[in-house]
Amino acid sequence: AQSVTQPDIHITVSEGASLELRCNYSYGATPYLFWYVQSPGQGLQLLLKYFSGDTLVQGIKGFEAEFKRSQSSFNLRKPSVHWSDAAEYFCAVKSNFGNEKLTFGTGTRLTIIP
Amino acid sequence: EAQVTQNPRYLITVTGKKLTVTCSQNMNHEYMSWYRQDPGLGLRQIYYSMNVEVTDKGDVPEGYKVSRKEKRNFPLILESPSPNQTSLYFCASSISPYDEQFFGPGTRLTVL
Numbered sequence: 537a538q539s540v541t542q543p544d545i546h547i548t549v550s551e552g553a554s555l556e557l558r559c560n561y562s563y564g565a566t567p568y569l570f571w572y573v574q575s576p577g578q579g580l581q582l583l584l585k586y587f588s589g590d591t592l593v594q595g596i597k598g599f600e601a602e603f604k605r606s607q608s609s610f611n612l613r614k615p616s617v618h619w620s621d622a623a624e625y626f627c628a629v630k631s632n633f634g635n636e637k638l639t640f641g642t643g644t645r646l647t648i649i650p
Numbered sequence: 651e652a653q654v655t656q657n658p659r660y661l662i663t664v665t666g667k668k669l670t671v672t673c674s675q676n677m678n679h680e681y682m683s684w685y686r687q688d689p690g691l692g693l694r695q696i697y698y699s700m701n702v703e704v705t706d707k708g709d710v711p712e713g714y715k716v717s718r719k720e721k722r723n724f725p726l727i728l729e730s731p732s733p734n735q736t737s738l739y740f741c742a743s744s745i746s747p748y749d750e751q752f753f754g755p756g757t758r759l760t761v762l
Contacts, residue, residue: 545690568748579654579740579753580693587748626692630747637708638683638747642692 538563540629542641550649551619557612557644559601559627569610570628571601574643580626586610597621622648652677654754656741662760663731671726671757673741681744682724683708683751684716686737693740698747699724731761 539562549555561567568587572580584595591603601612610627627641654675663669675682683698685708695708699718713735715727724743728735738758742751 542692570750572751579755580742580751581753582750585750637695637698638751639695639709640685640693642690 538567538629538631538637538639540627540639540641542625542627542644544644545642546645546647548647548649549617552616555612555614555617555621555646557625557627557646559610559612559641560608561610561627561629562608563629563631565631566605568630569601569603570630570638571595571599571610571612572626572628572640573597574624574626576623583612583625617646617648619648619650622646652752654741654743654752656739656754656757658757659755660758662762664762665732666730669728669731669759671728671739671741671759673724673726673754674722675724675741675743675752676722677743677752678721679743679745679752680721681747681749681751682718683742684714684724684726685740685742686710686735687740687756688737696726696739700747731759733761735759736761 541560570585571583574580586593586603624643624645630638657672684696685693694710697716699705741754744751
């Protein structure tokens with residue numbers, strides 16, 4: 537069965553610093569991978585997704601993620617965070633055949649300090 | 651405006667009293683899904699639907715029912731709610747499960 541692990545429950549970074557949020561997945565083949573962001577009191581919004589092709593994916597709000605098959609990872613990065621990036625971030629995986637379930641990680645809460 | 655709507659947004663009820671949370675989308679999406687969000691557990695899929703009259707279980711379907719009689723609507727039914735179903739519920743829709751999911755604003759349910 538597919539699964540997603542986000543090992544960091546909470547991360548604090550200074551405004552202007554770089555950011556990397558970790559995501560590891562468990563799945564036999566290349567899955568479909570997503571990163572979503574949830575601002576306080578809001579629903580989720582898609583940041584980016586990976587299906588195939590270039591392993592470095594660009595998303596909205598200056599985020600990017602890199603798919604590394606050898607490490608079963610899909611880490612999210614941003615070179616310089618802004619206070620408005622404070623939110624909860626979810627990695628999600630979907631198999632590329634078979635069932636149509638979408639599995640989310642447990643999330644990483646990002647705090648930005650001035 | 652393209653959107654997913656859920657009603658009610660907040661609901662406090664008692665154990666065993668049947669309730670329905672409605673979900674509607676105006677984007678003509680085929681795929682719809684219900685999730686519950688609990689602290690430390692992230693989002694867990696309850697049920698999903700690939701199209702009208704086609705529904706299937708997600709990871710945590712116990713205690714829930716759904717129906718998809720029309721493409722735009724996907725209600726979540728709790729026949730006999732229990733306190734462990736106290737949670738934040740999200741409905742989402744997309745063209746397919748491989749595409750971006752659009753989420754509703756959430757329904758905060760408390761079962762006493």
